[in-house]
Amino acid sequence: MSQNLLHRFWNIISSVSVRAKILGMALMLILLLGAGVTWQVLHSLTYIVQSQLENESITSARDLAARAADPILLNDLVRLQRLLVETQQNNPDVRYAFILDKNGDILVHTFGAGFPPDLLTANDAGSSEHHHTIILQTNNELIWDTAVPIFNERAGTVRLGLSDARLRNAVQSLTIQLALMIAFVSALGILVATFLTFLLTRPVRELVSATQAVAKGDFSPRLARWADDEFGDLAEAFNAMTTELGNTNEIRQEREELRRQLLEKVIATQEDERRRIARELHDSTSQNLTSLMVGLKNLQDSCSEPNIENQAESLRRVAAQTLEEVHDISMRLRPRILDDLGLAAAMEQLTREWQARHKLPVDLVIHIGQERLPGEIETAIYRIVQESLTNAARYSGARSVSVLVERRGEQVIAIVEDDGRGFAPSLSPNERHLGLAGMRERAELLDGKLTIESWPGAGTSIHVQIPISASSLEEIKGNL
Amino acid sequence: MRNILLFISLFLLSACMVTPNIQPSAKVDLTDLQPLPTPSISETPLRVAVAAVISPKGTVESYSGLVNYLGEKTGRPVELVQRRTYMEVNDLLETSEVDLAFVCTSAYIAGQRDFGMELLAAPQVDGGTVYYSYLIVPMESQVRSMAHLKGKVFALTDPISLTGRAYPTTLVTQLGATPETFFKRTFFTYSHDEAIYAVANGLADGAGVDSLIYDYALSRDPALSGKVKIIHISPSFGIPPVVVNPNLRPQIKIELQNLLLDMSNDPVGRDALTAIGVEKFVIINDSSYESVRSLLDGIPLLFGLP
Ligand SMILES: Nc1ncnc2c1ncn2[C@@H]1O[C@H](COP(=O)(O)OP(=O)(O)OP(=O)(O)O)[C@@H](O)[C@H]1O
Ligand SMILES: [Mg+2]
Numbered sequence: 108m109s110q111n112l113l114h115r116f117w118n119i120i121s122s123v124s125v126r127a128k129i130l131g132m133a134l135m136l137i138l139l140l141g142a143g144v145t146w147q148v149l150h151s152l153t154y155i156v157q158s159q160l161e162n163e164s165i166t167s168a169r170d171l172a173a174r175a176a177d178p179i180l181l182n183d184l185v186r187l188q189r190l191l192v193e194t195q196q197n198n199p200d201v202r203y204a205f206i207l208d209k210n211g212d213i214l215v216h217t218f219g220a221g222f223p224p225d226l227l228t229a230n231d232a233g234s235s236e237h238h239h240t241i242i243l244q245t246n247n248e249l250i251w252d253t254a255v256p257i258f259n260e261r262a263g264t265v266r267l268g269l270s271d272a273r274l275r276n277a278v279q280s281l282t283i284q285l286a287l288m289i290a291f292v293s294a295l296g297i298l299v300a301t302f303l304t305f306l307l308t309r310p311v312r313e314l315v316s317a318t319q320a321v322a323k324g325d326f327s328p329r330l331a332r333w334a335d336d337e338f339g340d341l342a343e344a345f346n347a348m349t350t351e352l353g354n355t356n357e358i359r360q361e362r363e364e365l366r367r368q369l370l371e372k373v374i375a376t377q378e379d380e381r382r383r384i385a386r387e388l389h390d391s392t393s394q395n396l397t398s399l400m401v402g403l404k405n406l407q408d409s410c411s412e413p414n415i416e417n418q419a420e421s422l423r424r425v426a427a428q429t430l431e432e433v434h435d436i437s438m439r440l441r442p443r444i445l446d447d448l449g450l451a452a453a454m455e456q457l458t459r460e461w462q463a464r465h466k467l468p469v470d471l472v473i474h475i476g477q478e479r480l481p482g483e484i485e486t487a488i489y490r491i492v493q494e495s496l497t498n499a500a501r502y503s504g505a506r507s508v509s510v511l512v513e514r515r516g517e518q519v520i521a522i523v524e525d526d527g528r529g530f531a532p533s534l535s536p537n538e539r540h541l542g543l544a545g546m547r548e549r550a551e552l553l554d555g556k557l558t559i560e561s562w563p564g565a566g567t568s569i570h571v572q573i574p575i576s577a578s579s580l581e582e583i584k585g586n587l
Numbered sequence: 588m589r590n591i592l593l594f595i596s597l598f599l600l601s602a603c604m605v606t607p608n609i610q611p612s613a614k615v616d617l618t619d620l621q622p623l624p625t626p627s628i629s630e631t632p633l634r635v636a637v638a639a640v641i642s643p644k645g646t647v648e649s650y651s652g653l654v655n656y657l658g659e660k661t662g663r664p665v666e667l668v669q670r671r672t673y674m675e676v677n678d679l680l681e682t683s684e685v686d687l688a689f690v691c692t693s694a695y696i697a698g699q700r701d702f703g704m705e706l707l708a709a710p711q712v713d714g715g716t717v718y719y720s721y722l723i724v725p726m727e728s729q730v731r732s733m734a735h736l737k738g739k740v741f742a743l744t745d746p747i748s749l750t751g752r753a754y755p756t757t758l759v760t761q762l763g764a765t766p767e768t769f770f771k772r773t774f775f776t777y778s779h780d781e782a783i784y785a786v787a788n789g790l791a792d793g794a795g796v797d798s799l800i801y802d803y804a805l806s807r808d809p810a811l812s813g814k815v816k817i818i819h820i821s822p823s824f825g826i827p828p829v830v831v832n833p834n835l836r837p838q839i840k841i842e843l844q845n846l847l848l849d850m851s852n853d854p855v856g857r858d859a860l861t862a863i864g865v866e867k868f869v870i871i872n873d874s875s876y877e878s879v880r881s882l883l884d885g886i887p888l889l890f891g892l893p
Contacts, residue, residue, distance in 0.1 A: 157609065180643035180669045203617065213623055221620025229613045244611035246618065261647055 126304040133300035141289030156274045164251035165238050168267035172255040175206055179262040188215045202250055202270035208263040234260035248272040310338040326353030371552055381441040388437040396430040450485040465500045470509040484573050487549040488521050494542045495523035495569045503527020518574045526566045532559040632664040636676045636688035641780045643669050652859030660846050671777055673747045680832040692827050693749035696880050703833040708847045709826050709871035712799055716826045716871055719798040720750035722819035723786050731818055733758040741770040742782045742791035754821050755795035756886055780804050787814035803864045825875040
């Protein structure tokens with residue numbers, strides 16, 4: 108139970124903000140101090156007031172007794188009554204006073220008409236007693252009632268009641284004053300604590316927003332050193348950290364840029380090289396092979412020796428097959444059609460050949476308009492689709508494949524889908540598996556995005572999206 | 588924030604709730620006022636008045652023996668009655684509110700003349716039934732006679748006191764003046780011992796006092812003898828008597844008279860007598876007061892008596 112309570116208390120304490128904690132601390136201190144002081148003051152005051160009342164009651168009663176002796180003995184009731192009135196006038200705390208003769212009958216009293224019957228017997232002092240004081244409870248006040256024998260009770264007894272009403276009122280108004288004081292100090296405390304928390308939490312709040320900016324990659328925020336304290340040190344440390352991070356980030360970005368340029372260069376070089384080899388194969392090797400074939404045909408025609416004729420015939424056939432293979436290689440290295448007729452034609456040729464080779468239907472849809480796309484985008488899309496198709500053929504075991512290439516406004520979208528076995532794409536590039544990573548690399552080099560959606564048993568969908576930058580469009584228009 | 592407010596109010600409340608931890612011994616309702624019961628008197632007491640020659644407390648102390656003695660012998664409760672002035676005691680006697688009274692000589696003269704106040708007995712002091720008026724002044728005073736007191740403050744005892752007022756007045760009259768013009772200021776002390784103290788303390792430059800009370804006071808408070816001195820003694824006057832009201836039943840009067848006369852034969856009675864400075868009570872005649880009566884007749888206006 109108490110553990111639970113403690114736990115909950117702790118929860119409340121730890122969940123509130125620093126502002127609330129400091130405020131609570133200040134208030135708690137003020138209130139504790141205030142309540143303590145108030146309690147102490149009231150306690151002592153009440154004690155003092157009580158003993159004061161008792162003393163006053165005794166003094167007044169004894170004084171009255173001393174002065175009442177002669178009038179009683181002389182039966183001077185007028186003077187006796189005047190004595191009571193004077194006593195009451197001199198001390199407003201005197202609630203009542205009355206004098207009994209030696210037989211216990213009331214001679215004079217201050218009640219006017221009538222007399223409270225219980226009061227008479229409530230207190231009594233023996234003839235030898237100096238005084239006898241008791242505390243009486245009336246409807247709304249406490250009364251210190253003192254009985255004092257007059258002239259050793261030979262003349263009677265004085266009874267005098269002192270009310271605590273006035274003193275209690277004084278104590279009460281003091282209490283209210285103290286309470287108001289505490290309330291005032293509390294209000295002041297709240298103000299000061301609020302100001303203090305503002306001072307304390309401002310650097311923290313600034314630190315939080317700066318940290319959030321840094322998390323978003325903005326290393327520019329710098330914190331002001333508000334005060335020469337721990338928060339100031341923290342701000343400085345933070346500033347040093349962001350500066351360092353900013354520098355590192357710059358270096359990283361430079362390296363990234365360098366890598367990107369390198370990659371671009373490598374890819375461009377690779378494409379150029381392929382293009383050159385393909386052209387070489389086409390222009391030189393194919394021509395030579397064709398010349399070889401023509402020569403062999405002539406040899407065959409001009410030679411009557413059937414043995415040689417047969418040999419020339421088989422050589423010509425080998426040459427024709429080699430020519431076809433060279434054509435094939437050149438085609439796969441870099442289809443001329445991509446450079447000459449554009450992406451749409453190249454895609455059609457690619458899928459047609461792939462279909463023929465793998466005996467799988469490909470559903471090709473192309474919507475890119477008549478306009479040529481920037482060369483590097485055409486190459487990238489072509490290579491990505493080419494690799495996707497290769498993978499589909501190698502791994503998916505699909506029964507059909509669909510390829511969509513589409514231009515949507517300022518970007519080109521390509522989607523290659525198969526209905527094969529699918530896989531769990533891990534994005535970390537592997538030494539031996541460079542295909543997917545290469546696809547992504549190509550897309551990102553052109554500020555594009557590549558997503559692979561695949562899970563085992565549900566086919567694979569490769570989705571690539573490359574923006575067509577304004578500058579590259581200008582370039583194309585200029586070329587045309 | 589609400590929690591904080593709750594805390595504040597709780598604290599303030601707890602601070603205000605510190606109340607005195609007092610256990611009243613009784614509860615009374617001071618607003619419930621009821622008429623006072625009339626005191627029940629079981630038996631008509633014998634009421635004895637003593638003229639205030641000494642202070643009320645002193646009177647109670649001195650006369651309590653006598654009061655008790657009378658109560659014991661008559662078998663009736665005895666009530667001691669005191670009044671501030673001689674006149675008030677005379678009034679009580681006239682209206683039969685007291686039965687027996689110790690009065691001043693001049694009060695007797697007035698009472699006898701006005702309503703037939705009756706003599707019962709007289710105390711015997713120093714073997715006689717006479718007393719004097721002493722003219723006293725402070726010990727260090729240069730005054731040697733009444734003439735020297737002109738323009739001074741004079742303490743009078745009671746308006747109808749023989750020794751305290753009437754005799755000093757005749758002295759002043761003999762000097763051809765009235766007390767009002769002769770003295771700078773006069774005041775009444777109402778009892779003789781107060782007059783002695785007034786002189787002793789320098790409150791008054793002179794006073795006329797009862798010789799019996801002066802001697803008695805000095806015997807009780809020897810320190811006084813160093814503070815006051817007598818500069819003049821009057822001729823002898825009939826001693827203040829014990830009187831009864833004229834309506835008292837004769838049997839009771841006789842009974843009381845016998846009781847008083849017999850006191851010196853009783854040990855308790857003797858103690859009571861000693862307490863009031865009296866040797867015994869004796870019969871006295873009205874003729875013993877002739878000299879006083881003629882002295883008072885010389886200054887009739889003084890008393891304002893009809
Ligand atoms: N369409 C697909 N269907 C099923 N599995 C696929 C498909 N495409 C890729 N995979 C799986 O993902 C792996 C990685 O493919 P990736 O193209 O990166 O490498 P690779 O083809 O093995 O080698 P590389 O392409 O470098 O010659 C493949 O080994 C294959 O298991
Ligand atoms: Mg691959």
